[in-house]
Amino acid sequence: MIEFTDSFSQAAVAEACSASPQLLNLLAIQLTLPVFFRPFDDEGHITGAPEVRPLCSLRKTVLWVSERDLVGHLPKEITFVRQSCTCNDYGQPEGEWQRIINGVYYNHGSNESPDWRCHT
Template sequence: MIEFTDSFSQACVAEACAAFPDLRKRLMVELILPMFARPLDPAGNQAGKPIVKPNSYLQKTVLFVAARDLIDHLPKEIGFCRFTCHCNEHGQPTDVWQRTINGVYYNHGDNQQPNWCVHT
């Protein structure tokens, strides 16, 4: 799940993803949620078909952009916090959201030659 702190941040991230395809790909990969449990062998490799059952926890990522971090209309950095919440046997949240990590997606390049990296 992705959440934005405000509509300004949502618009800035949308603009950045449209302008920088590599950033969009990075966000897509890093924000994918596990949908199915998979049986593993003792070595940790997948050992069978996915087991369709509710997750034991949910994850969400909150993204935010500060107006001072814009160059032209594109953000130089996008801050994030990731949270998890334990769920019951039906996949419904039963606890408070706990922050697990925070950091920033930072463009070490410029708008013409972007170089996005993650710092936590």
């Protein structure tokens, strides 16, 4: 799940993803939630067919862009906070969201030749 702190951040991230397929791919890979549970044995080998069942916890990533971090119309860095919350038997979040990690997606290149990387 992705959450934005404000509409400016949402627009800035959308603009950056539109200009850089690399950033879009980085976000897509890191923010993908598990859909299937796969049973494993003690050695880590898959022992059965995948099961669809409610998740025992949810993760969300909160993204934020500061207007000071813009170079032209694209952000130089996108700050993120990943959070987790336990779920009930039906997969609905219960209790407080707990912060897991803080970090930043930083463009080490330029707007014309972006080089996005994740730093925590």
